[in-house]
Amino acid sequence: MTDFELARALEVASAVPDPEVPCVTVADLGILRSVTRNDSGQIVVKLTPTYSGCPAVIAIEMAVETALLSAGIDSTIERVxxxxxxxxxITEEGREKLRAYGIAPPVGVSGGRRAFFSEDVIACPRCGSSNTTKVSEFGSTACKAHYRCDACAEPFDYFKCI
Incomplete structure (x- = not known):
């Protein structure tokens, strides 16, 4: 297998959208860990789920495998x-894509004591106002909280910092 084929596999895998948040790809989210080849020349794609109980894990793995098969690339998927x-x-480009889609990207750094149930000021992704109110700790998925902008009155999801 040539370096061109490995680069093509990385390009194809990187372009696979997240099934729950289709504005971002697996590469934008940072869940695409690596695309390498093993000793037999087969492409090995390593993916890390956003959390162990994420219902989209299998769908993401299958979507990456299908995209590679459609591109004529034999591969194996490994969950890390x-x-x-x-x-x-999450990449800076991924954070901007989330904002443009209407989801406030995570604020702060993960691993902090308050990272998951943060009380940080969350800016509205539509108008930019920081005059927002948390409506619910859980939004459309467990990794998002639901907010309302008190300035423009629009509801929005916030991708929690984990």
Whole structure:
């Protein structure tokens, strides 16, 4: 297998969208850990779920495998659980895509005592106002909280810092 084929596999795998938040790819989220090849030349894609109970884990793995098969690339998918994924792994481009989609990206650094149930000021992704109110600790998925902007009155999800 040539370096071009490995680069193509990385390109294809990187472009797979997250099924729950389709505005970002697995690469944007930082869950695509690596694309390498083993001794037999087969592509090995390593993925880390956002959390161990994420219902989209199998769907993501299958989507990456299907994308590679469609590109004519034989691959195997490996789930990597350690180190655990953290929102710090979301790229700057991914954070901007979330904001443009109407989801406030994570604020702060993961691993802090208040990281998951943070009381940080969350800016509205639509108007930018920091005059927001948490409506519910859990939004459309467990990794998001639901907020309302008191300035523009729009509801929005906040991707919690984990």
């Amino acid at each position: 659980m350690s180190p655990a994924w953290a929102t710090d792994w």
